[in-house]
Structures are given as C-alpha cells and as structure tokens.
Amino acid sequence: MILFRQRNMFITITLLCLFAFFLASCGGAPQQAQSVPTATPSPAPQQGQQLLTKTGGILNSARTLQGLFDLTFSGQTVNGTLNSQIWNAAPAKSRTEVHKSTLSQVASGTVTVTDGKKVWQYDPAKNVVYSGPVVSTSTSGVNGTDRGQGQFALNLVRNVFTGSDGTLKSASDMVNGHAVYDIGVVPTANAASSGSGSSGSFSYTGDVYVDKATQLPVRISLNIQGLGNILLDIPHLTLNQPVAASTFTFVVPAGAKELPLQQATQTTGGGLISLAQAQQQAGYHLLSIPGDQVDYALQGVNVLGASGSEIYTLHYMKGGTSFTIAEGKPLANLVGTGGRQVSLRGTSALLSSQSGNNVLTWTEKGVGINMSGPLSGDELVAIAKALT
Numbered sequence: 001m002i003l004f005r006q007r008n009m010f011i012t013i014t015l016l017c018l019f020a021f022f023l024a025s026c027g028g029a030p031q032q033a034q035s036v037p038t039a040t041p042s043p044a045p046q047q048g049q050q051l052l053t054k055t056g057g058i059l060n061s062a063r064t065l066q067g068l069f070d071l072t073f074s075g076q077t078v079n080g081t082l083n084s085q086i087w088n089a090a091p092a093k094s095r096t097e098v099h100k101s102t103l104s105q106v107a108s109g110t111v112t113v114t115d116g117k118k119v120w121q122y123d124p125a126k127n128v129v130y131s132g133p134v135v136s137t138s139t140s141g142v143n144g145t146d147r148g149q150g151q152f153a154l155n156l157v158r159n160v161f162t163g164s165d166g167t168l169k170s171a172s173d174m175v176n177g178h179a180v181y182d183i184g185v186v187p188t189a190n191a192a193s194s195g196s197g198s199s200g201s202f203s204y205t206g207d208v209y210v211d212k213a214t215q216l217p218v219r220i221s222l223n224i225q226g227l228g229n230i231l232l233d234i235p236h237l238t239l240n241q242p243v244a245a246s247t248f249t250f251v252v253p254a255g256a257k258e259l260p261l262q263q264a265t266q267t268t269g270g271g272l273i274s275l276a277q278a279q280q281q282a283g284y285h286l287l288s289i290p291g292d293q294v295d296y297a298l299q300g301v302n303v304l305g306a307s308g309s310e311i312y313t314l315h316y317m318k319g320g321t322s323f324t325i326a327e328g329k330p331l332a333n334l335v336g337t338g339g340r341q342v343s344l345r346g347t348s349a350l351l352s353s354q355s356g357n358n359v360l361t362w363t364e365k366g367v368g369i370n371m372s373g374p375l376s377g378d379e380l381v382a383i384a385k386a387l388t
Contacts, residue, residue, distance in 0.1 A: 048166035048183040052208075055215055056161045059239070064089045067237035069153035073103070075228015082106060086154060092116040092134060093248040113250040120250040129250075129258045153232060160208060160220055164188055173209065175218045176235065180209040185222075187356065203354040203372055225354060225372070272300025278312050286312055286327055287369065287387040295319075296383070316373075323357075323373020323380075325387075331368025334361065344384055351377050360384055 065088040080102035098110040109124035164185035206222035220232040278301040299315040311328035339352025349362035
C-alpha cells in the first residue's frame, strides 16, 4: 500500500525512517583504556537512506493515521502558519480541520472530509460547502487521493520521504523533547520517474527528524529554491489506531450554501488546476510550451502564495522525466549566483545547477520565470525560446 499518494501532484504532503540504523546502533563499541577518551563514531552516510526507506515502509503499510501538523512558511513569496489536524483511513477516507491559519488562501475553520465516495470542502470565510464525487484512484493506502489544501502537510511529508536522497547527519539530537535522527535530504534524481510526487520537481535542501523510539516523523525543515523556508512540526502522530466512522461524515452547517466541487478554488500547494484556470486567476499571460510540442505533456498548474503575490508552477512530463516552469511577479529580478549568463528572449537569463537539476531563471515583462528539472541546460534554453 502507498501512504499519502497525491493525484497528479506537484509540488505541491508521508513520513520517516529508522530500523536498520537502530539495530546497528544497539551494539556497544568495546571500551578503551580510561586514559584514552572514547570517540563517538560518526554515522555512516548511507544509513540515512536506509532510515528513509524503512520509515516509508512503515507508513505505507499503515491502515489509519491521526496527527497534528503545524506548518510555517517563511520566504519572499509566502509567510504565515497553517495548523491542522488530520485523520486518514484506508483506502480513501480522510478528514482535515484547519485549527489556525494566517495564510490568505486557507481560513481558520476550513474542513475537508471524504467518505471515499463523496468529498466536502467547507470554506468558513464564504460560508460555502463545495461537494462532489471522489475521483477514483488505484491507491490503497491511507492517503488515497490528494484532497486539496488540507492534505498539503501529508503530501509534503510523503514526497520528501519517497523522493529524497538521505544522509544521516546525527543520531544524538533532541527536537521538542524527542530523541531523534537528523537526516539531511535533497531531491533524488529518480523522484520524478518513480512517481513519488511533486517535491522532486523543486530544488530543495533540508533536514528531517525521526523519533528514535517510535520511528515516526517529528519535524521537517526545507529550503525550497524560489519559495523560501518551510518548517513542519508534527507534535502528534499515531498509526493503526481505530478511528470512529463518524469522523468521515459531514453535515452542512445551517445557513451554508452548497455548491458543486468544481467551483472550489484550489490555490494552495495541495491540488493542481488547469492552465486556463491559472491564467484567469493570474490576470496576466502565463508562458507555456506550445501544444504542437507533443514531447512535453502539461500535468497541471500548482498555485502558491498570498493573494496578489502568487507563484504559478506548471508541471510538465517528457516521457518519464518531470520538470517545472514557475512564474510569478514575486520571482522577478531575483539575483542569482553560481551560474552563467545566457542571452534569451531579448534579455539575460541565468543558467545554474542545484541538487542535480539545471535551473534557468529570467525576468520578462515584470514576471520572474524559473525553469527547473533534470534536463540539459541546452534543452532548457531551447524550451524557453519556444514558450508562448
């Protein structure tokens, strides 16, 4: 079973690792003479990947999940917090309640529920409930299909643990009172082709922290190129505990209007919208690959950012390789280093490399554009010249 699978996802939610290193660390090293200080052995780098794989297996086999997820965004384009509580049950039931939000896209009190057949999204700011049938999915894990804004935290965790290369940095850290493993992560070159989700489409570096006793995640800290920092604290997480059936039912609040789910606006990291929807929301032209370029298939557009400062990320596939084109006014005129200048579209672009991906950035008509993926620099430039 696959835990936390997104539906055609970017980005734009899971979790951590331990067993192999835990067993290896149970045996004590022979003591040396008292006059010689005992050195703490350095953890082997490959053990970080073993931890990611092991914890991913634990989570993928879970039948239920209950947890608290506290997200903090800090960057040039997004700043704020999103605290939510999530319940999931295999194969496709979930409930998300937003307890606190300072993000304009998600109001405090937002509730998203699905019983596996129907989904309800309650927007308290508009006092509207959007409802409709669940899109079928082959996923049998507790995440089932992505359900928009509320599941962003789970999608983030899931993508990091299935789409990253891990290096064990420390086995002696403490986070929020938990003894943890600190594992450094970067996107794996195979993340896109393995279907692990959208996190691999971004260039990021960071750390994940795994509770040494429970083998569950405690914290994820990432720096995402072009977006900024994301800190996810998980103060509570349990797997395979009973969840009441009533958790996955929803009653429309008195006075609330009920509308078709298709009218819901998906703007926060959790779901993809069409290019036409993104174009209408942006209010300015978004560059895209012409339709006659059949080698490149647009999967959808992810939107992230406060109202008026959104970033639109177009997710493309070329065969089994994914890459992104991020566009937005907040990306304009960002100063980059460590690359080479390229003459492009009547201006100058910067071609650089980060975390195994080539990155091409430039500003055009007041809009910053960032192309990133495991494509050659020459191919990125050729794609950029063909954008319309």
